[in-house]
Amino acid sequence: MTLELIPVARPRAYPPRVSAFTQTFWEGLGAGRWQTTCCEACGKFTFPPKPVCPHCWSDRMHWKDLGERGTLYSWTRIHAAPKVFVDEAPYAVCVVDLDIGLRIATRLVERPDKPCQCGMPVELVVLQYEDGPLLASRPL
């Protein structure tokens, strides 16, 4: 299962720091693969990906592919953006509850035909900037 890649004709305004550990995540996301770490000891997911489980402190973590659906928990549209994001304003951000029990924050890709409302279903997509990917959500 791969996420839709949406091209964005600019570099990321605040690119994430990629470590040796998170490189798996970023390379996968660039190909539309949505994955995070899951603990082999307690079975819980973590996001962002972590080498040690924050629930039981086990270091037996493995990568697991995730579903692309969730529910919009909250969202807002940013008009007065921080300086680094001024060129992208206005833009929307959101908090999404994933079906697997994780709550994550992403950019929100608004659709003129589907006004955003808390509780509505969303799908995850990848914003493919010139210098790399970012995870985003879009109303279904």
Ligand SMILES: [Zn+2]
């Ligand atoms: Zn654990």
